[in-house]
Amino acid sequence: MSDPTHAPAPGDAAGKPFIRVAAGVILKPDGSVLLGRRPADKPWPGWWELPGGKLEPGETVLEALARELKEELDIEVTDASPWVTYTHEYPKNIVQLAFCQVRGWVGEPRCMEDQQLAWVDPSRTPLPVGPLLPATEPPLRWLRLPDRYLITAIGGADGLAAYLARLEKALSAGVRLVQFREPAWAGNGAEDAHAAFRRVLRQCRRHGARCLVNSCHPESWWAEADGVHLRAADARLRAAGVPASGADATRPLQSVAPGLLGVSAHTAADLDAARALGADFAVLGHVLDTPSHPGQAGMGWARFAELARDAGLPVFAIGGQSEATLADARRHGAHGIAGIRRI
């Protein structure tokens, strides 16, 4: 779970200058990301950051990004998409950073401003460079989140063997984040579902994948998992400090469920709750029509993009998602895709 104090765009309530910045998360196909070391003549000299800089008046984020990466690295951006916009309060100013993923460019990045450059594998901890600017730590952490999130729909004991075979295929194909979610388990009740959860967990761990447990399951299971995924209503109650039935909403989540914290969201208020709780990510939808919500139209990509832009944390798109929609999801600001059937 991350530090919950970073709300987006608090304005300059503290009387500090408010600065808007576009920062490039320049990614090679092997997952490595480009960092730059700030030159000696700038504030925070020697600290590492993502390439980018301040928006000029009238510029969009993507325009500022393209200009800055040309000036700083001498590359032409050909494929960039918004990712997470995050606000950090420094002692002297408030910086709103629009982190954008850059997956296509022309030219070889080179130092144009006396900075030092390094390609690093974000999964390595500690990173093999010096200290990162405080506001640059969250995006490096978010890069460790897989971009596909599989949610179980086993149904009951009768379906378990077939499901485990499907899960094995998904894990072998590279899925590294799974959520056990069985709100209507059919069979011999909770004990049976608990045994199924443990089997799913073991299978995930054999592949180095993390398995979160949905908050529809008893709190007593949560510490066994690699994190918890809160339903939207549970997250709103917890964010408001209201005790939920069957769970002690006032107990700090970290003490009940160490590890990752995911939150389901359908509205801006749900995303606010996710951020207030310091969630690592949210799952927003449903975006496209899906058999899980028959007769209910999806929110569509335009609304998804609008909500994701202000979320302040990585957002997975859910509803009608599959490998075929991953590029669309990224273009609209998603970190990745989540789903039951086609992940």
Ligand SMILES: Nc1nc2c([nH]c(=O)n2[C@@H]2O[C@H](COP(=O)(O)OP(=O)(O)OP(=O)(O)O)[C@@H](O)[C@H]2O)c(=O)[nH]1
């Ligand atoms: N490009 C970039 N800036 C960041 C990151 N993290 C972070 O806090 N910042 C802050 O965002 C602002 C970026 O502005 P900038 O690079 O255009 O300007 P600067 O203050 O370095 O100097 P300058 O305006 O004199 O060139 C700085 O205040 C910097 O501290 C990051 O990862 N990348």
